[in-house]
Amino acid sequence: MSTIAAISTPNAMGGIAVIRISGDEAISIADKVFSPYGDKNVFEMEGYTCAYGIAHDGDERLDDCILTVFRAPHSYTGEDIAEISCHGGLYITKKILRAILKNGAVNAEGGEFTKRAYINGKLDLTQAEAVMDIISAKGERELKMAKNLREGAAFKKAKKCSDKLMKILGDLAAWADYPEEDIPEIRPEALTAELKIVRDELCSLVKNYDSGRILRDGVATAIIGRPNVGKSTLFNCLSGCQRSIVTEIAGTTRDIIEETVRIGDITLRLSDTAGIHDTDDIIEGIGVEMAEKMISSSELVIAVFDGSCPLTADDTYLINKININKTIAVINKNDVGQQLDTSLLKEKIQHIVYLSAKENTGVDELYDKIQTVLKLNEADFDTVTAANERQKKCIDIALEGINNAISSLEIGEMLDAVNVLIDEAEQSLLMLTGEKITNAVVDEVFSRFCVGK
16 A cells, blocks of 8 residues: 655644655655754654654755654554644645655545545544544534544444344344254244334434534525515624625615524524515516525525514515424514514414614524524434434434334244344444445545545
8 A cells, every 4th residue: 555645734824734644654755855853763763752853855955844753553544654744834835745755655635544544443434434523513512423423432332233233133043044953932022122222222323413414514594584674684694794785775685695604503504585575577586586495495494574664465475485393583673663563473483583683683592593493402412423424324224124124023024034124224234334335435435535634
């Protein structure tokens, strides 16, 4: 396997940068581009030790650096690793990397260091996937979930279920293949009880999946309402900048304007839409049509109403069109007096917030309602959960096999048929943990990683 190298710090100017080299030739390549001060010899450096010296490209002195050595197998990848820490200028960092590549290393692919850690048994597949979750975590709850996975919690739980299924399969095989031996008979009732225990364990792995996905990926959120109720002002208020044009003229927004914003622990992928109303303007009509489509396609809808005047026919049309389960009604312009009769809103929509987008008041109450609608305040982020669609799909397939096996047992199917269903569930769990997986799936997992990790 070739020796790989890459810049492991972000591609931006900073205080220091780190170039990582991993593979059988990592130490010898480091020796060719780094000369320690004093009597130290790179080849004689023990693992977990550092040396201060000069990085060079032949006779050209590049930078004062620190070399850190990690000896196999006690390293991140399980291979020999040498890391050069230099000043964090983009140009000097790339010059040192070019010198390393000139002396025998090859450019690392995205996620290749972590992929080698997985191949060399330093991480299981779920732990490897958690590495990127830790890097991309944007809040405390995301980080906590990622740390649980990185520490092997998901693997241990899935492995425990897999081992139980393997034991059941072994008992079924022994009972079927050696009828003359004194092997206890497999009782369907006992087998069903064991399978239900495994099913409950797997269900707990996907219980909080949607909440975790929302924290990781954000929520597609549409701000809707009739013209001039303050949609764009609310959009700008949440965005923290002037993204949408705000005037007293109705219908200013004709297209969909998008922005990703962070409110507390939640990322909202906001869309400011055209005011929903009857119009003869062709261009404005297209905007209204797009806004109405956003109502059904968005995961969260913030429906804005003008609290300073009574409900209009357009407001009523909107109320009857929205999905109440994913909608928060915002009664805006709370700073200029309340004239809106809220009886219809309270009848149709459970979650209502009063705020002033212009004065930036009531946003905390909106955040609380968002958590309630998305059920984030009901989720237990201390529990282990599937981290991504690959993991969830594996668990769903395993659950389908177990549920079918339980149903087959309950209607008196032959144990041979039950055995096939349990084996399908077991194979899916082995895919989840990475104990039995194709190279194509492994490549797909690590293709999402950045170069240098």
